[in-house]
Amino acid sequence: MFLCRVSALAGRRWGQAVGLGQGLGARRVAVFRAALSFSSAGDAAAAPGSGAQTPAEYRHTVLLPRTHFPMKLSGQKLLDVELQIQRDCGFEQLYTWQRERKSKKEFCLHDGPPYANGDAHVGHALNKILKDVHNRFEMLRGRKVSYVPGWDCHGLPIELKALGELDTKDLSPLQIRQKAREYAESAIARQRAAFQRWGIMADWENSYYTFNGTYEAAQLRVFQEMHSKGLIYQDYKPVFWSPSSRTALAEAELEYNPEHVSTAVYATFPLNTLPPKLTTMMGELQGKVCVLVWTTQPWTIPANQAVCFMPKAQYSLVKRGDDEQLLLVATERIANLSSILGTELQNLATFTGSDLDGGICRHPTIPEKEVPLLPANHVTMAKGTGLVHTAPAHGMEDYSVASHFSLPVECIVDEEGRFTEAAGADLQGLSVLEDGTSTVISMLRTAGALIKEEPCVHSYPYDWRSKKPVVIRASKQWFINTASLKDTAKEVLQKVRVMPESARASLLAMLDRRTYWCISRQRSWGVPIPVFYHKHTGEPLINKYTVSHIASVFAEKGSDSWWVEPLETLLPPDVLKKSKAGAVTDYVRGEDVLDIWFDSGTSWAAVLQDADPRADVYIEGKDQIGGWFQSSLLTSVAVRNKAPYRALVVHGFVLSEKGEKMSKSLGNVVDPNVVINGGTDLAVSPPYGADVLRWWVAESNVFSEVQIGPKALNTARENINKLRNTLRFLLGNLNGFDPRIHAVDSKDMHYIDQYLLHLLRDFSIKVTDAYSEFDCGRVIRLLQAFITRDLSSFYFSIIKDRLYCDGENSLGRRSCQTVLEEILDGVTRSIAPILPHLAEEVYQHAPGHDEGESVFRSGWIKSSSVWRKPGLEEAVEGACAIRDSFLSSIPGCNAAEYDLTIAIEPGLFFELVESLQEEPTSTCSQLTELMMASRITLTGVLPRDLPHNAVISKGSFLINLEGGEIREESAYSVAAVPISLSRCPRCRRYTSDTPDCLCPRCQTVIAQ
Template identity: 60%
Template structure:
């Protein structure tokens, strides 16, 4: 009825001659375990044969992997697949790791994930395009290179650049060797490096296009500034210290001019003061205004301790009074707009007047609802100053010290240290300090030096992201995100970004191609100047900016055309481009006009490389550089803690693979286990690593190897072209396994899932067939499964005999048969009931009676066992009993039997059109016959002779 299972021939009998090995009948492949069978029958048992090792001792694993890497042509694999004739191409654009140190587990997570992705697509028939690259410029490399040099004070820019380049080159070689050792497939002789002259020229071409379109401009603005490295920073170069401690202060600003709308309220009252709160006292000397929220309510209060009158936000009256250890009596309440027109005396500079100005950035979450504005030290403050044309003078130099303009009391003092203290003392002396307290909060730090940054106004080069943002957001909506939740995070980050500071005050990088007039300071930059520099850089590299004389960098014809008189009146600028602009233009060199199928990086790149690549691509070619973004988490210690050298929990990839000095504490795992750690992790969250995690990965690999070894051992000498049998001659469980394999192949292909072992039931049935000499019927299925499952796992653990050139699973649609899964799953349900009723006991010591009501379920079981009782049927092999009896009604003499389990099984076929639930009983009885000395089943008529099936096998041998 349901069993129209007559597909075309897949395998036919006549497998190769099998050797008779001297081992136990029930042992694994060449296990060497002692036999429980009579020694007379040792040589009559079919045993798997395979030289595929179950596992290697840890000390031999790394060496074996290196030998396989050489023998299997790993180095030629990338070039081989590039030469294939196929129209399908898959491009994964490699985000450049930073060339500033040794490879770490974060590199491993990223590179192995990329390699798994590439190998999967290669085996699916795609021609993979993958060019590894390195980010080679920037401050961290410059600082590390200088740390290796004793005398750094008198080094010229070109000498610093040479040392930085040498350092980067050494780091690249270290990282490249590690990536190759991890089994990453690429043409390692052809990589991109951001210090290559041709790459730098492409980058300057993007700069040129963006400048011509008005996206790049120079301006005097407050930017994040690192006093520890003397340079501007982008937001992506910041880390936020959640435990930073600031010296916060409550300051009173005395009213000089009462707001006109409050004149009647204040008439006759003592002069009032505004209470302002700040966590950065050092910015007070740069104060130019006090800002209020126009729609908020403000109160005029009287202090119970001093009798003074203060103005602050109505919502902050009680909390502020508590902090100042006093009580406030509310005299009157007004709207923020009523403060318009008033002004205050500056607390430390008597001649300065600070107007009261409306601003929407004022919040009521903390403080007093009144914010002091220092335009040189705040982004929002700058906007207020621009609107009202306030002074924006910066009183802090590149090193974070007060300048002469700040006054003699502050000059040359560090604003984050003694300068901060000096300002607090000045406030106290002026009797304007109401309260000082420590305040723990999140504060930006330089990601390289791990020291606090400040906001400082300076002349910088910017990308006006406000003008690109709308187009970038639209382009991003067409990009697929994995996981999908990352899309909103990136869109939100992009939405908050109004400009991007791309200039840096260092020398190891690509120069911004601008010249300045020595006398006036005016900049000279246009298409002619930029194009000339691009040609020079392409030919000589960016060192030419510091090496060549000014008249070669800036030809006199260009100067004359720009209205200048003499080339010698100009000097080249000393700023370099932000390294995010370096790496963000990598698509121009690697992809050219194409889009990558995938960018795959850590979640920090949502505000970094993903974003800089998007902005530069949309600005110059109106499209995103990628079709899909895959975002993974960070690596942590196995308890979820951040790894650091100070804690001593840093995991070195080389130690993971080759072991540490003491192998008992740091054993060598090899690269396959390292790769499996990546493959089995949920990479979309934080990824844990440590001894427990790695040992679990090792156990998984051993299980996989043992399963494959057992399957391969069953097909020793098997030739699929000559030893095939018709599918109709296969056992049902063979057909079932092929049925599962078809769905498994599709699932892996569609979802990149891996689920190595479906059920151990097939393995147990195979062992029985080894004993009974009927393996030729099943060895073809073993061959198919072993080969296909091997193919599935090879992208993840690549240090095995290479099958990459064989392609992906070629599953046959004829394997998919309705009813197969229900038949075997139903038998497994019965088996579970049986084994569950005899916990810890030998199933072969029992017989089972299955009582199934008439219907679909019974018909399915009949196909596994046609006779009423059998010790050799497919159903009995699955049950693992010595004999199985299949009935529709319970015999009267068994009604009172003690060991009876009951259950139901649901049949669901043809999408739910056929749906039937059947009840069953499983009755367990002690075996009535003797134990066979050969197969150990209780199916023999006498303990002295083999059972009928074993007798037939022996007669045939």
């Protein structure tokens, strides 16, 4: 046969010219639908073919599908089945089993710790299910998966929730810590139960918690290594400070409110001393010129130490048209300021910013204080006046100016966000963001320095937990010098695979923006910073000996020992001696705790157990670009100059069905527990089960924002039910088939069966690639396309007659069942990472398995390179091209009612089609089956004496072999005439010689 002589193919090809139809079309769907509507075992079933009833005497001889696999599961039955599958299939034991099996390849997905401050929500569901899908895929592929779930247990949010309305002044640190620990443990228990119900496979017996002593000890060892390298230091500098929480915050702990309203002011600083370069030009104006500044934070003016200008920008002396006041402003801002102030500003003189150097202003509210004009590159012309009021204690860039020019850094705000005594008697005790601001504005007005005040809507930092505004204030804190780490961090990040790639730019931008990292917090619930202070000098005692010793104490007794143990235990004589320190009585322990981002950022050192711990992938939401991704990177780079991960997967946030952020006040919060188990009103919130939740995750484009609601969940349920229907059809037609006994070798199969194995192999390769790229949405699209196009609309409609009406043990039927079993197995394994409950349910009903076997313990899709045979595609797809041409010529008619004559000019294409029908005329050839006609005659040319009612269609098919070396386009013609044969009462095909008599094929089957 020709199939044995054709060499490797260049891929699937559809050669199409004039006369070809529209491919494998929709009319096949209608043919197939009846086959899906079979009954369960013992029920009456519709006959194949046209759908008419088979005569009673032959009904029992038709091999209709039979299975106990239910078409649908809903309500409590669905929940019961899922829970039963988790028990029967050993979901809890699966992680341990796969860790104990022999495997050369390891795969590590390091779990970013969710915060232990409440119940599991849909954000958790998106994250944990996405991780589980990939873990299960890697496990099925034969890798030994390492996935240790963890929880972030420290921090202010847990402390606040644990304490509720209690007054912390009445509680000791240990009492606060005990209540916070109890609250975190309760939240962890609830979250863990939810994750397990979702089917998450993990090392639940050895989860990590950031409040465990061994974890805290590992964290301190990283701290000690970084401190030894000079990367951790104590300093007095401005930090983001939350008055509502009374603690410093890292930038990752901020939320920016774009609707925040500040009172902005335009205020003047009288120019007491003219800049030397402008003395000649403006000498006669001495004492008459004012520098105009703009600020959205008037409360910082009492802390002013300088006014900054841009050295290379142009500045002008202008005169107001309404009162002839002389102002110094940026030339570029004159037109805008004229509009804002409502008066003409006449430009009297223009000069370069560097000419302002040496000028000295008088402070507007502290007359005896003088402040210099200083150059600074952070000054911009986008807003304001081009001259920036500078308060080093209350601004990051202001502090940089102060460091360069040795200006005082005097904080005038306390921990509660109120003015201190240093701000003066008129301001002391006032909240800087409330009464303090209005009082400063009044002081400016009284001094004649207020030009204009106006509300300003702008983006402003808020405490991410209390949801209240923060301030910037200088205080003594512990910092990480990220400036010295950024270049290396960016370099190693370039070697990390980032998905989506667009997230890499955000990661790099975040690194650039972070000048230093404040890691100290003024709270009780956390890992204490291992530092002691001299009682009299205040000098810190911290070195590799003290930190290493404290780490060993924490490993044994936990960090509560910082408050519980006597100082002699924490600072024993040998440590003091190595530290060259004085007596233990000279020291007190520090009261600050470490930032929780340092807590979680050192998880790679505490959890990953390899000699050189590095995870294959981290998978988290995009909020972690400035959070865990970055803190993990910086700490790892600091200690060992490499990233803690080989790949990063960044997913989006979960929104409501309308694209809104979820909020209790809006009533659009979706609770995953309600999704699975149903709500109080089951008509409104029915139980969907865990697999629907998992399908929703997988089907979503997780690299963008993900929406959830009734519509999305109902769609997911419908899609799963459609999938169940296909799986049920496969199972029903495998009734009585055992692949271990009845399987047919692929070389002996019908070509259409071999072709489906070829398509199955192609599907399995693409699905494997999609899973490898963390693209679950593509997996589902591939699955749906394979089922709809290749199975339901094509293969199932063709093989139905052979399945139902051939002899039970015939080669043709067993060939078909062998392929159906391979398809069932391949589809089941392809959906298993996403739908583990459904996959295990199918596996329990599938043939060829012993009782108690699990799909997850039996490997990935088993496709074979043998299934891709030379010439196979051309033979089948060429026949399909002819079939589509024929079907398009008889729209709305039943193909089985026609007798076809197919004429193909001699050549390769004729040989290919001839391999499907070796006899010139046949009613039971593979070509007849493909055409779905009743009889086919294959010839080189159409006969001249065709009946007058013959329907003629023509076309051509292009054969392209060996990468284009063999190309041949062959013409074909199809003549369709109404069949003269009678309808067989058993198979309903027009293949009987006389009415009411069985066709030869059915006679043979019945006689057996």
